[in-house]
Amino acid sequence: METQPNPEDAGRARRLRFDLLLPVLLRPRAALREIAAHASRSWITPLLVITLAALLLVVVGGPLRRAAAELEAMNLPPEFQYYSPEQQAQIQQARAATSSPTFIYVFPALTAVLKVLVGWLVVGATLHLFLTLLGSRGTMASMMNLVAWAGLPFAVRDVVRSAYTLFAHRLIQAPGLSGLLPSGAEGGALFAAGILGLVDLYLIWHIVLLVVAARGEVDPGSRRAWGSVLASQALALLLQAAPAYAVARLGSLTVVRPFLF
Numbered sequence: 001m002e003t004q005p006n007p008e009d010a011g012r013a014r015r016l017r018f019d020l021l022l023p024v025l026l027r028p029r030a031a032l033r034e035i036a037a038h039a040s041r042s043w044i045t046p047l048l049v050i051t052l053a054a055l056l057l058v059v060v061g062g063p064l065r066r067a068a069a070e071l072e073a074m075n076l077p078p079e080f081q082y083y084s085p086e087q088q089a090q091i092q093q094a095r096a097a098t099s100s101p102t103f104i105y106v107f108p109a110l111t112a113v114l115k116v117l118v119g120w121l122v123v124g125a126t127l128h129l130f131l132t133l134l135g136s137r138g139t140m141a142s143m144m145n146l147v148a149w150a151g152l153p154f155a156v157r158d159v160v161r162s163a164y165t166l167f168a169h170r171l172i173q174a175p176g177l178s179g180l181l182p183s184g185a186e187g188g189a190l191f192a193a194g195i196l197g198l199v200d201l202y203l204i205w206h207i208v209l210l211v212v213a214a215r216g217e218v219d220p221g222s223r224r225a226w227g228s229v230l231a232s233q234a235l236a237l238l239l240q241a242a243p244a245y246a247v248a249r250l251g252s253l254t255v256v257r258p259f260l261f
Helices: 007-015 018-025 028-036 044-074 083-096 101-133 140-150 152-168 188-196 199-219 222-250
Strands: none
Touching: 007 101, 018 028, 018 140, 018 152, 018 222, 028 199, 044 101, 044 140, 044 152, 044 199, 083 222, 101 140, 101 199, 101 222, 152 199, 188 222, 199 222
């Protein structure tokens, strides 16, 4: 007796389009045009790949971050011997907490997943808004699909960084163009370093894919497509750099005890 295929399984299989991964990277125009022609939630596939690549980078860099945290814990603050026993215990507890699995794996993993999801939502929503204001008639669902697929260069970047970390046995200290600024940057220079750290060849690759996607779906014109994409990317860079800047500023303060809330 033959069994009928489950429509839900068939729909799930159509959404997991692993066959489009390489075409989007190698032949983006035709692949993105095919994605725009279908209204299915194909964004699941690229977001899954990008998230797994980001988590791979977290796992590969975990042992190196632990070693750096343990080394930092050995460097006691000046005149530590004059602190009260309670203060010494708090400082040692805080230093020990930074080398725990929560700080080494859990928090970086959550941050990586949030960056992928929030970045996708921000770029997709703002790009659709800008194109709509310029007279385009594309749908939000189609734009979110295209933005997710255009993010595949970030998965390639994290895989390359993971390979470098694994074989070189060192963390990437100055990603992107942040190495152009001095290491001891403060204030506005620190914020600029956060933005430059997000700018690299993979971001440019992502922007080019977004322009190809925008022109393939609604064709607002070359100038409007580039303007909308660059505006959405500028907003996304600012939103990503602001939390990193706040964390860096907090990291320069003397920590007495870690608080979770």
